[in-house]
Amino acid sequence: MKSIQTHPFNKKLRIREAFIEGALFLFALLSIAITVSIVVILLRESLLFFESDEVTLSGFLFGTKWQPMIGYFGVLPLLNATLMTSLIAMIVALPLGLAVGIYLSEYADEKFKSVVKPVLEVLAGIPSIVYGYFALTFMTPLLRSIFGDDVVQMYNMMSAGIVMGILILPLVATMAEDAIAAVPVELRLASYALGATTLETSIKVVVPAALSGLSATFLLGLSRAIGETMIVALAAGAGPKMTFNFFEGAETITGYIVRISGGDVSYNSVDYTSIFALGLMLFFMTFTLNMISREISARYQTEYE
Amino acid sequence: MTDILQKIPETDNVDQAMTDEKKIISVDDVTIHYGAFKAVQNVSLDIAQNKVTAFIGPSGCGKSTVLRSINRMNDLIPSASITGKILFDGHDMYESSVDPVLVRREIGMVFQKPNPFPKSIYENIAWGARIHGFKGDMDELVETSLRQAALWDEVKDKLKQSGLSLSGGQQQRLCIARTIAVEPKIILMDEPASALDPIATGRIEELILELKENYTIIIVTHNMGQASRVSDYTAFFMVDENRSGYLQEFNITEHLFLNPKHRKTEEYISGKFG
Amino acid sequence: MDTTTHFPTGKIAHERAMKRKRVGYVWQSLFIFATILAILFLAILLISIIDSVFGYTVMADTLPLPTLIEGRESPDELTREELEFLIKENLSPGMLRKVTYDKTLEDRDVTDLKALVEQYVIQPQVLRTWGLWASLTEQEEIGRFAEEHPGSYIIFKNWMTPSFVIAAQSSNPLIAGIRTAFLGSLWVLLVTFLFSFPFGIGAALYLEEYARKTRLTKIMQLNIFNLSAIPSIIYGLLGLAFFVRVLEPFTSGAIFTAGEATVANGRTILSGGLTLGLLVLPIIIINTQEAIKAVPDTLRQSSFGLGATKWQTIWHHVLPASIGRILTGAILAMSRALGETAPLVVIGASTFISVDPTGVFSKFTTLPIQIYQWSARPQGAYRNIAAAAIISLLVLLLVVNSSAIIMRDRITRKKRLER
Numbered sequence: 001m002k003s004i005q006t007h008p009f010n011k012k013l014r015i016r017e018a019f020i021e022g023a024l025f026l027f028a029l030l031s032i033a034i035t036v037s038i039v040v041i042l043l044r045e046s047l048l049f050f051e052s053d054e055v056t057l058s059g060f061l062f063g064t065k066w067q068p069m070i071g072y073f074g075v076l077p078l079l080n081a082t083l084m085t086s087l088i089a090m091i092v093a094l095p096l097g098l099a100v101g102i103y104l105s106e107y108a109d110e111k112f113k114s115v116v117k118p119v120l121e122v123l124a125g126i127p128s129i130v131y132g133y134f135a136l137t138f139m140t141p142l143l144r145s146i147f148g149d150d151v152v153q154m155y156n157m158m159s160a161g162i163v164m165g166i167l168i169l170p171l172v173a174t175m176a177e178d179a180i181a182a183v184p185v186e187l188r189l190a191s192y193a194l195g196a197t198t199l200e201t202s203i204k205v206v207v208p209a210a211l212s213g214l215s216a217t218f219l220l221g222l223s224r225a226i227g228e229t230m231i232v233a234l235a236a237g238a239g240p241k242m243t244f245n246f247f248e249g250a251e252t253i254t255g256y257i258v259r260i261s262g263g264d265v266s267y268n269s270v271d272y273t274s275i276f277a278l279g280l281m282l283f284f285m286t287f288t289l290n291m292i293s294r295e296i297s298a299r300y301q302t303e304y305e
Numbered sequence: 306m307t308d309i310l311q312k313i314p315e316t317d318n319v320d321q322a323m324t325d326e327k328k329i330i331s332v333d334d335v336t337i338h339y340g341a342f343k344a345v346q347n348v349s350l351d352i353a354q355n356k357v358t359a360f361i362g363p364s365g366c367g368k369s370t371v372l373r374s375i376n377r378m379n380d381l382i383p384s385a386s387i388t389g390k391i392l393f394d395g396h397d398m399y400e401s402s403v404d405p406v407l408v409r410r411e412i413g414m415v416f417q418k419p420n421p422f423p424k425s426i427y428e429n430i431a432w433g434a435r436i437h438g439f440k441g442d443m444d445e446l447v448e449t450s451l452r453q454a455a456l457w458d459e460v461k462d463k464l465k466q467s468g469l470s471l472s473g474g475q476q477q478r479l480c481i482a483r484t485i486a487v488e489p490k491i492i493l494m495d496e497p498a499s500a501l502d503p504i505a506t507g508r509i510e511e512l513i514l515e516l517k518e519n520y521t522i523i524i525v526t527h528n529m530g531q532a533s534r535v536s537d538y539t540a541f542f543m544v545d546e547n548r549s550g551y552l553q554e555f556n557i558t559e560h561l562f563l564n565p566k567h568r569k570t571e572e573y574i575s576g577k578f579g
Numbered sequence: 580m581d582t583t584t585h586f587p588t589g590k591i592a593h594e595r596a597m598k599r600k601r602v603g604y605v606w607q608s609l610f611i612f613a614t615i616l617a618i619l620f621l622a623i624l625l626i627s628i629i630d631s632v633f634g635y636t637v638m639a640d641t642l643p644l645p646t647l648i649e650g651r652e653s654p655d656e657l658t659r660e661e662l663e664f665l666i667k668e669n670l671s672p673g674m675l676r677k678v679t680y681d682k683t684l685e686d687r688d689v690t691d692l693k694a695l696v697e698q699y700v701i702q703p704q705v706l707r708t709w710g711l712w713a714s715l716t717e718q719e720e721i722g723r724f725a726e727e728h729p730g731s732y733i734i735f736k737n738w739m740t741p742s743f744v745i746a747a748q749s750s751n752p753l754i755a756g757i758r759t760a761f762l763g764s765l766w767v768l769l770v771t772f773l774f775s776f777p778f779g780i781g782a783a784l785y786l787e788e789y790a791r792k793t794r795l796t797k798i799m800q801l802n803i804f805n806l807s808a809i810p811s812i813i814y815g816l817l818g819l820a821f822f823v824r825v826l827e828p829f830t831s832g833a834i835f836t837a838g839e840a841t842v843a844n845g846r847t848i849l850s851g852g853l854t855l856g857l858l859v860l861p862i863i864i865i866n867t868q869e870a871i872k873a874v875p876d877t878l879r880q881s882s883f884g885l886g887a888t889k890w891q892t893i894w895h896h897v898l899p900a901s902i903g904r905i906l907t908g909a910i911l912a913m914s915r916a917l918g919e920t921a922p923l924v925v926i927g928a929s930t931f932i933s934v935d936p937t938g939v940f941s942k943f944t945t946l947p948i949q950i951y952q953w954s955a956r957p958q959g960a961y962r963n964i965a966a967a968a969i970i971s972l973l974v975l976l977l978v979v980n981s982s983a984i985i986m987r988d989r990i991t992r993k994k995r996l997e998r
Binding site: 014016017020021023024025027028029034035037041042045095096099102103104107108119120123125126127128129130131132136137138166169197198199200220223224226227228229230233234254257258262264267275276279282283286287290291294 | 606607613616617631777781782786790802804805813815816820860888890914924925926927930947951954965969972976
């Protein structure tokens with residue numbers, strides 16, 4: 001007979017359970033590891049880039065020429081092309097996306113929505129390489145026939161930007177609709193009860209109330225445009241150029257990375273490290289935009305709770 | 306005591322009492338459906354000008370539905386349909402040529418939950434006036450509206466602050482001020498005090514009694530004490546076995562509460578159900 | 580109270596109201612227009628691609644048949660002897676050896692020989708191509724173009740043929756196909772799925788079922804959102820530096836084939852698949868989290884109430900209840916991976932490959948890369964086969980996505996029946 005009876009509910013060590021929980025935790029930790037590796041790799045290679053004799057930090061940040069062959073590493077032409085194509089994309093996507101968002105949320109009936117929403121989903125699901133082909137074979141010839149072959153170059157930022165706008169339109173439209181639909185219905189009722197029309201209610205009450213949600217949409221769309229690659233790689237031109245003419249070709253940051261890495265580049269060359277320095281810049285820009293966007297939309301969600 | 310006795314009109318017949326009133330709204334045999342569901346059926350009653358009319362009744366009896374049909378807020382629900390007539394100054398408001406936007410300009414509404422716009426206190430009031438082409442002194446309009454809503458003294462130093470920064474009771478008075486700023490003829494109130502504490506409720510009730518000098522007020526309420534305190538006429542709605550509402554009894558408030566004609570009315574006001 | 584009103588009355592009020600109404604209609608039509616424009620974009624996109632798949636092509640033969648054998652206009656008119664003769668006569672010895680390596684001329688049938696004559700002897704070249712619309716509207720110009728080029732002839736060509744789908748990649752657009760790229764896409768996708776699916780579900784399970792609301796959990800969640808939003812090209816840089824370069828012995832298969840020289844130097848299907856795996860991982864995690872969140876808590880409670888452990892509850896109740904949505908989310912993530920181009924180009928997959936992949940250590944090309952390479956070449960015929968490849972890719976995506984929808988419907992219907 002036992003002198004000390006064990007408690008029937010004593011904790012049992014479940015090795016399997018503990019092992020599974022530990023493994024799942026490691027899986028979750030992987031996401032952090034990915035971010036850390038991205039940052040470490042980009043930083044490490046960028047350091048090598050800035051250590052090379054031909055490169056100085058100020059020359060990189062403020063130089064207006066990017067010609068690695070003869071030792072010019074000024075990022076401004078690439079950055080300028082990235083920002084210009086993104087600007088065109090936002091000029092296309094923002095008003096259109098906002099209009100679609102307002103229409104779907106404030107005007108459209110369920111039947112119309114059930115047609116438009118799948119179309120937006122399909123548009124969003126088409127790979128960007130297809131949009132690149134579209135820019136090259138449809139938008140560019142269209143622009144050239146409108147403005148003339150002597151005005152519009154074969155590769156130009158306008159065509160790439162417009163098509164990029166079409167690419168991010170579904171993202172902007174869906175996010176705008178979500179932000180607008182999240183405005184409490186009571187505000188609409190209050191406005192209608194004062195004798196406001198649907199337009200006045202939408203534009204002057206609902207949209208201002210959704211403003212922070214909409215600005216989060218804008219930032220995420222911009223981040224998407226800045227990081228977009230295949231359209232600009234195909235249609236915006238290969239060759240860095242400092243130009244403010246939308247109808248000229250100029251290589252963007254992403255376009256340059258794709259072109260250089262597409263060739264067989266030697267690991268110890270400045271070409272190789274330069275794409276990481278540009279990648280770091282790209283990561284920094286999009287990361288900042290994403291985080292601000294996330295912060296704004298998180299605050300927006302609590303605004304009406 | 307004598308006050309109360311004097312207040313009791315001699316006649317206990319609402320039709321007779323109504324002959325002395327100017328009827329601003331006539332609801333004539335109105336039935337409202339939501340899709341296939343009949344929400345409320347065959348309602349007929351008159352609303353007297355510059356009086357307070359209360360709609361009472363158990364949940365789901367259609368009192369709010371009828372209230373919303375008066376300024377065509379039901380139009381915003383796609384499945385809602387209405388038969389019958391609602392006359393405003395003798396004009397049928399459901400004729401196809403009628404613009405609901407113009408109806409709502411004349412018949413304002415205050416909602417159950419205070420819903421100020423996420424704009425400044427000043428803008429909350431100025432906005433409605435501006436869309437209707439107000440030409441006078443906006444500062445003055447804001448002040449008079451806030452004074453009428455008994456809110457001026459509390460907010461006069463913070464007109465630029467957001468309307469959402471006010472307390473619940475203040476927000477509701479801001480909503481009332483916003484409604485009267487566009488000078489409607491009628492104000493509909495859908496349980497305006499149900500989300501408020503007793504003190505704020507008391508202030509809203511005082512306000513209603515002041516406002517009836519200039520406006521006709523229709524108020525939906527769950528609170529029978531409130532109905533008896535603020536209203537001149539009371540309509541009691543009931544719900545039938547098919548869950549559709551109907552008008553059970555409409556009378557001068559005192560008579561409806563002191564001497565109800567129907568057993569259901571009596572049971573409801575004595576708290577047996579609801 | 581002041582009885583005069585500062586609001587417009589009477590006719591002025593009426594006119595104002597009408598004006599507001601008109602402005603409302605104008606804007607409403609603008610909103611509708613924008614919405615219809617979005618639909619129109621999709622239509623134009625698809626039409627412009629289909630347009631490039633069909634149309635007139637002006638061709639010229641490098642060695643026109645009549646100059647080789649008098650009186651013969653087409654290979655169809657040739658006898659077996661003539662075909663064999665042409666092949667032996669016109670192919671270089673090396674080429675001939677290559678052609679006869681797996682099958683001698685004697686063993687080949689006539690159709691086979693005709694194809695060889697066409698490809699190696701006559702060698703038709705594309706001079707210029709027109710899209711479907713241009714073929715219908717600019718026939719005069721096409722005719723004039725053909726006249727300006729002596730020896731050329733016009734044919735109406737459909738570029739999206741069965742042989743295009745099954746032929747291997749080639750530098751000649753007339754015989755190039757997408758088999759190599761298609762197989763490459765499937766192999767890469769397989770690696771991507773095998774990597775990202777278990778890791779994605781595991782991470783989502785941890786975050787939804789185990790994690791307490793600590794700082795670390797919050798950071799993880801924020802981090803996953805950020806990973807889902809950073810440009811895909813950054814993943815390419817990560818893959819290039821890590822999988823291709825640091826892990827080269829592993830990803831090239833060198834450590835498995837002890838000593839054997841590898842040709843792929845890390846730019847293999849394995850590297851590509853893992854890179855895309857990292858790219859879709861956050862998407863899978865987010866989708867799986869949504870699926871798990873949708874499982875009602877009562878289900879967990881009833882399982883715990885019977886004395887089940889946490890993992891038993893997850894394995895027997897939470898996962899079965901959410902597997903439909905999880906799979907749908909995973910398949911949608913796979914369709915994203917299927918269309919990705921930039922990261923694969925960055926890790927160096929954009930080289931000319933005409934050999935089918937045989938395993939995870941093969942060099943590879945994928946459909947989007949093929950589209951990129953063909954689109955980037957200015958000669959007409961490449962644009963046409965790029966369009967045909969796009970159609971193949973879109974059809975593939977359609978199949979993948981509709982399989983996700985069908986699977987989701989099936990699983991939810993089955994559950995409904997069980998109830």
